[in-house]
Amino acid sequence: MNDTEMLESGNMKIDWVLNHMPVLNIIREQFAKEKPLAGHKVAMALHVEAKTAALVETLAIGGAEVAITGCNPLSTQDDVSMALHNKDNIQCFAKYDCCNEEYYEAIDKVLDFKPDITIDDGADLIFKLHTERTDLLPEILGGCEETTTGIHRLKAMERDGALKMPVIAVNDAMTKFLFDNRYGTGQSSWDGIMRTTNLLVAGKNVVIGGYGWCGKGAAMRAKGLGANVIVTEIDPIRALEARMDGNSVMPMKEAAKIGDIFLTTTGNRDILKKEDFEVINDGAILANAGHFNVEINLEDLKAMAGSVRTVRNNIKEYKIGEKRVYVLADGRLVNLAAGDGHPAEVMDMSFANQALCVRYIAENKLSDGVHAVPHELDIGVAEMKLMSMGISIDKLSDEQEAYMAGWETGT
Numbered sequence: 001m002n003d004t005e006m007l008e009s010g011n012m013k014i015d016w017v018l019n020h021m022p023v024l025n026i027i028r029e030q031f032a033k034e035k036p037l038a039g040h041k042v043a044m045a046l047h048v049e050a051k052t053a054a055l056v057e058t059l060a061i062g063g064a065e066v067a068i069t070g071c072n073p074l075s076t077q078d079d080v081s082m083a084l085h086n087k088d089n090i091q092c093f094a095k096y097d098c099c100n101e102e103y104y105e106a107i108d109k110v111l112d113f114k115p116d117i118t119i120d121d122g123a124d125l126i127f128k129l130h131t132e133r134t135d136l137l138p139e140i141l142g143g144c145e146e147t148t149t150g151i152h153r154l155k156a157m158e159r160d161g162a163l164k165m166p167v168i169a170v171n172d173a174m175t176k177f178l179f180d181n182r183y184g185t186g187q188s189s190w191d192g193i194m195r196t197t198n199l200l201v202a203g204k205n206v207v208i209g210g211y212g213w214c215g216k217g218a219a220m221r222a223k224g225l226g227a228n229v230i231v232t233e234i235d236p237i238r239a240l241e242a243r244m245d246g247n248s249v250m251p252m253k254e255a256a257k258i259g260d261i262f263l264t265t266t267g268n269r270d271i272l273k274k275e276d277f278e279v280i281n282d283g284a285i286l287a288n289a290g291h292f293n294v295e296i297n298l299e300d301l302k303a304m305a306g307s308v309r310t311v312r313n314n315i316k317e318y319k320i321g322e323k324r325v326y327v328l329a330d331g332r333l334v335n336l337a338a339g340d341g342h343p344a345e346v347m348d349m350s351f352a353n354q355a356l357c358v359r360y361i362a363e364n365k366l367s368d369g370v371h372a373v374p375h376e377l378d379i380g381v382a383e384m385k386l387m388s389m390g391i392s393i394d395k396l397s398d399e400q401e402a403y404m405a406g407w408e409t410g411t
């Protein structure tokens with residue numbers, strides 16, 4: 001595509017998702033009227049695709065200047081990146097399939113614009129601010145973190161006294177993780193796997209590593225596709241939950257012997273490693289929907305493989321003897337590197353939280369450390385979502401309020 005076609009394609013994708021993000025549209029109208037972000041500069045590292053573009057536009061409509069880059073070398077959609085870069089008060093430095101050096105150069109460019117608010121997905125911006133760019137910290141009012149592992153890392157920084165700015169844990173909003181991590185990943189990871197492989201899921205042994213919110217969603221949707229689902233875990237409670245939800249549960253070294261499709265969703269590393277590859281079946285498909293490309297140990301796989309070759313877009317074949325093992329999207333997030341990410345209706349709530357938390361940071365002085373999303377903001381997102389779906393619910397009567405608050409009434 002030439003530049004004109006790229007611009008057109010990017011803007012078409014943004015228009016499409018905006019038609020399916022009613023809560024963000026309500027916020028856009030509020031932001032257009034009130035301009036709550038006037039005078040603020042927001043630096044972002046998120047997956048640059050259409051739903052993220054809708055969030056970026058919302059912040060700019062609110063009066064902010066915005067600079068954005070990607071948060072994963074393989075999740076940027078270049079047409080959307082170009083469309084964003086051509087909008088007023090927005091700069092976009094994201095590029096698909098960028099090398100590590102280009103990735104971190106773009107992070108630096110976003111920080112060169114001297115932000116006072118940041119939005120991260122995996123905390124790459126915040127880590128750079130606390131390592132090579134500490135000179136920028138005095139101007140920072142606060143930041144937002146989109147995902148579970150990003151928050152784990154920020155809480156570790158806070159524990160070690162290393163976090164020198166306020167950060168709002170957007171992932172931990174109920175209207176984020178209960179829907180994005182569970183239903184979003186549940187649908188988008190299988191979207192990525194199916195469009196990449198064009199293979200059947202029904203009747204296959206699907207092994208899900210991790211039964212957290214992402215794993216629950218991925219297992220639920222695998223079952224819906226007719227798979228026989230096996231879960232691996234390290235947490236006895238989550239393992240019990242997986243079993244009671246009707247899944248088989250076993251250690252990975254057992255599951256590796258029977259799995260056809262493997263999907264890791266842990267945020268940890270080495271979920272699939274050498275001893276698993278030794279017993280894995282010929283033709284096994286490996287994909288990751290957790291975090292960085294360390295959940296599948298590609299170093300082990302490369303060391304064991306006699307040959308590695310691309311056999312289809314986003315599919316690499318590792319040949320171990322006569323056995324072929326297929327890795328999707330180089331072990332990066334399969335729903336974003338080999339798909340379009342979560343459905344728009346789900347990112348509507350995640351990014352409504354982001355936009356409202358950026359406003360909250362602009363309007364409130366927060367102490368350094370990790371902060372929860374204000375409860376009333378979280379509930380407000382849920383109420384707007386229900387309204388947009390034409391769903392109304394009951395309210396407690398005075399008597400019920402009193403009963404729930406009291407202790408005197410016995411059996």
Ligand SMILES: NC(=O)c1ccc[n+]([C@@H]2O[C@H](COP(=O)([O-])OP(=O)(O)OC[C@H]3O[C@@H](n4cnc5c(N)ncnc54)[C@H](O)[C@@H]3O)[C@@H](O)[C@H]2O)c1
Binds near residue numbers: 148150210234267
């Ligand atoms: N692909 C996406 O779009 C997407 C969306 C949301 C979150 N995430 C990422 O996915 C990861 C999981 O997110 P979550 O919200 O489900 O987190 P979570 O903490 O709810 O779940 C993670 C689960 O993995 C389990 N686990 C950890 N190490 C394990 C191991 N070695 N073997 C088996 N299980 C193990 C934990 O016990 C836990 O139950 C995080 O890295 C998060 O950032 C990805």
Ligand SMILES: N[C@@H](CCSC[C@H]1O[C@@H](n2cnc3c(=O)[nH]cnc32)[C@H](O)[C@@H]1O)C(=O)O
Binds near residue numbers: 047051121
């Ligand atoms: N940057 C890291 C961590 C990303 S975790 C995945 C996060 O991406 C978010 N996400 C999932 N789908 C989309 C999407 O379509 N657009 C933007 N973000 C998304 C989701 O909220 C989740 O918390 C990495 O790439 O490995």
